[in-house]
Amino acid sequence: MSNPQAEGVRAQRCMVASGHPLAAQAALQCLREGGSAVDAALAADAILGVVEPMATSIGGDVLAMVVAPDGEVSSYNGTGRAPAALDPALLDALPGQRIPERHPYSCTTPGVVRGWHDLHQRHGRLPWPRLLAPAIALARDGFAVAPVAAREWALFDRVLHADPVCAALYRAGRPPAAGERFANPGLARTLQAIASDGPDAFYLGEPARAAAQACQAHGGVLAAGDFAEHRGDFRAPVSTRFRGLEVFECPPNTHGVAILHALDALEPQALAADDPGAVLQTVRAMGEAMRHASQTVADPAGNTVCTVVVDADGLAITLMSSIFKRFGSGIAVPDCGFVLQNRGFGFAGPGHINSAAPRKRPYHTVVPGAAKRDGRFHAGFGVVGGLMQPQGQLQLLVRLAAWQQPLQAALDAPRWRLESATALAIEHGMPEAVTRALRAAGYTDPVGAGELGGRSDFGGAQAVLRAADGSLLGASDKRKDGIALGA
Template sequence: MHASNLLAKAGVSSASAMVATGHPLAAAAAAALLSEGGSAVDAAIAADAVLGVVEPMATGIGGDLLAMLVPPNGAPETYNGTGRSPAALSPDGLAGLPGGKLPERHALTHTVPGAVQGWWDLHQRHGRAPWPRLFQAAIECARDGFAVAPVAAREWALFEPVIAADPVSARLYRAGAVPVAGERFSNPELAGVLAAVAADGPQAFYRGVPAQAAARASQSRGGVLAAADFAAHHGHFDVPLRARFRGLDVLECPPNTHGLAVLHALEALEPLPLDPGDPATTVAMVDRMGEALAHAKRVVADPAGNTVCTVVVDASGLAITLMSSVFKRFGSGVGVAGCGFALQNRGFGFSAPGHINGLAPSKRPYHTVVPGAALRDGRFHAGFGVVGGAMQPQGHVQLLTRIAAWGEPLQAAIDAPRWRLEADRALATETGMPAAVVQALRAAGYREPDGLGELGGRSDFGGAQVVLRQADGTLLGGSDRRKDGLALAC
C-alpha cells in the first residue's frame, strides 16, 4: 500500500504533542497554547471555548463540561462539571404537561451551565498559561466572525425550527436566513461575555449579568432557573471507573454519566472471541450494549444530543479528553438576551418522579457526556470521545473493539461504519455497513428506527476524536470525517 494511504488509515503522527478536535480553528487555538508552553489542559480549554463559538448547536457557555485526565505520573482523575436543576423545580410542575412528562425542549429542562466553572477548576489544577490567554482565539472568532463549516451549516439548517421558536435565539442564530457553509457569522454578544470571563474569572458568569439574564430568560418561558442557582453551582474531581478489555484498563466517568454502560458492555464482551469476520460478533456487541444501556437507565443518577470533544496530549505527557455540550442541538432553544448563548436542556434527562433519577430540585440529571481514556501497563494509552448523545457509549465500545480487539489502524477504526441503538430493539446502521452484518442484525430482531425522535431515519452516528500513544512512544491522532475537525501534530 502507498505510504500516504497507510498514513490516512493510521492517523496523524507526532513525537511530542497532539490535538484532535472538532474544528480547525479550535485545533489552531490549542496548538498555539502548546507552542507557548501551555499545558494540555490549557490547550483543551482554548479549543473548547472556540468550539462554543463555531458550533453553537453543539456546545457553549450555556452547557456542561466533563473531562478525563491522565497525568504522566500519578493517578487518573475525572472532572464532573454538570449543572444541577433549579432549587425551585418541583415534580408538581409536570402535572400540566402532556402525559405528565417534560418535552425535549421546555424551560423546565433548564439546568445550571457548568462549562465556565469547569474551565476554571481544570485550569486551577493543571493550567500553566495565564487564564486570560485561553480565551483570545474564541473572543476573536466571536467578535470578528468565522466561516461556518460544512457539517455545522448542515445541522444549523436542520435544526432551524428550534431557534425559530424563541425570539432571542431566532435573532441571534439568524432563523429564516441561517448561514450556509463558508458564510461568515459573528456573535459580538458572546465575545463580550467571554471577555468578561477572561478578565474576571467564573464569577463574571455565575454572579454577574449572564446569570441574571439567564434567569430572566428561563422564567419568561415558564422555567424556574434563578440567579441563585448559578451562584450555588460547583463541579468536582473524582476517581474514574475502570474495566479490563483486551489488555487495557478502560477509564470512564462515574454517575451521573452513563460511562458505566461502556464498562458493563466491555466486561461482557471480554471473554468472547470477537471474530471480526463473523457477523455474529456485531450481533453480540449490540446485544451487550443494549443490556448495558438498560442497566445504566436503571441505576445511573446523581450520586451526591449534542456534544463536542477535544483530546490533547502535551509534551510532558499530560493527557485530557474534554467534552462539553448543550445536549440537544441548540439545547433548549431559549436564548439569553444580550449574552450570545442558549440554555441547555439537560433536565430532559430526568426520569419520572420516584425513580432514582427522578426529577427533583438541585439535582444533576442522567448525563450522556462521557470522555474516556485507556491505560496500558498503568500508563496513558489513549484518550477518546464520541459525540452524539446515546451514541457516546456505543461509539466507545465500537472504537475500542476495532482498535484493541481487532487491531485496526486508528483512522480506519474511526471511519468505519457504525450501528446505533435508538430504542429497545430499534437499530440504525450506517451506510457502508457490510450486508452480511446488516442481515444478521435484522435476523436477530433489530428493526429500522424510522420515525423515532428528531433524528429518526437519519440517525446521528457521532463524531470521534482520539489520541493514542504507540509502543514506540509516538502519538497518533485521529479525527472523525463525520465532523468538521482534524488531528494536528504539535
C-alpha cells in the same frame, strides 16, 4: 506495511484532535507556547462554543478525563443541577409527569465556565485570559461556518423560532450557509468579562441574572441563585479491563458505566473481526448495558463536542462539553450570545431513581474516556451524539483493542446505533453479511428515526493514541468538521 492514512496523524511530542480546524489550531498554538494539554483543550473548547453553537456553549456542561504523566487518572464533573425551585409538583400537569425536550423546566445550571476554571487552576500553565482570547476574537470578528455545522444549523432551524431572542441571535429562517461568515458580538463581550474577571463574572454577574430572567419569562424556574451555588467536582473515575487495556469513564450521573458494563460482557467472548456474530454480540451487550444504565444511573449526591490533547510532558485530557439537544432549550440569554442547555429532559418520571428534584443532576449522556496500558496513558477518546456516545465508544474500543484496527480506520468504519431495544440503525457501508446477521436477529430498521432530518446520528469521534514506539497518533471523525494536528 502500515497505512499512514488509516493510522491517522503521527507526531513525536504532542497531539490534538478536535471537532473544528480553528479549535485544533488554537490548541496546538497553546502547546507551542508552553501550555499544558488542559490549557490547549480549554482554548479549543471555548472556540467550539463559538463556531458550533448548535452543539455547545457557555450555557452548557463540561466533563473531562485527565491522565497525568505518571498514570494517575482523575475525572471532572462539571454538570449543572436542576433549579432549587424545581418542585416535582410542577411536573404533575405534564405528559407522564416528565419534562419535555425543550420545555423551560429543562433548563439546568450551566457548568462549562466553572469547569474551565477548575481545570485550569489544577493543570493550567498559560494565563487564564490567554486561553479565551482566540474564541473572543472569532466571536467578535466572525468566522466562516464549516460544512457540517452549516448542515446541522439548517436542520435544526425549527428550534430557533420559539424564542425571539434566539431567533435573532441565530438567524432563524435564514441559517448561514457553509463558508458564510457569522459573528456573535454578545458572546464576545461575555467571554471577555470571563477572561478579565474569572468565572464570577458569569455566575455572579449579568449573564446569570439575564439567564434567569430569560428562563422565567418562558415559565421556567432557573434563578440567579442557582448560578451562584454551582460547583463542579474532581472525582475518581470508574474502570474495567478489556483486552489488555484499563478503560476509564466518568462515574454517574453520566452513563459511562454502560460502556464498562458492555465491555465486561464482551471480554470473555472471541470477537473475531471477520465474524458478523461478533457485531451481534456487541449490539446485544450494548443494549443490555444501556437498559441497565437507564434504571440505575442518577445523581449520586445530544449534542456535544470533544477535544483530546496530549502534551509533551505526557499529560492527557479528553474534554467534552454540550448543551444537550441541538441549540439546547432554544432559550437565548439577551445580549450575552448563548442559549441555555436542556439537560432537565434527562430526568425520568416520578418514583424513579433519576426523577426530577431540586438541585439534582440529571442523567447525563456526555462520557469522555481514556485508557491505560501497563499503567501509562494509552488513549483518550470521545464520541459525540447523545445516546450514540456509549455506543460509539464501545464500537471504537472493540475495533482498536480486540480487532487491532488502525486508529483513523477505526473512526471511519461504519457504525450501528440502537434507537430502542429492537430498532437498530445501520450506517451506509456496513458489510452486507453484518447487516443480514443483525436483521436476522430481529433488529428492525428505524425508518424515519433520529433527529438528523429523519435519519440517525452516528456521532463524531476524536481520539489520540500512544503508539508502541512512543509516538502519538491522532484521528478526527470524517462525520464532523474536525482535524488532528501534532508536533
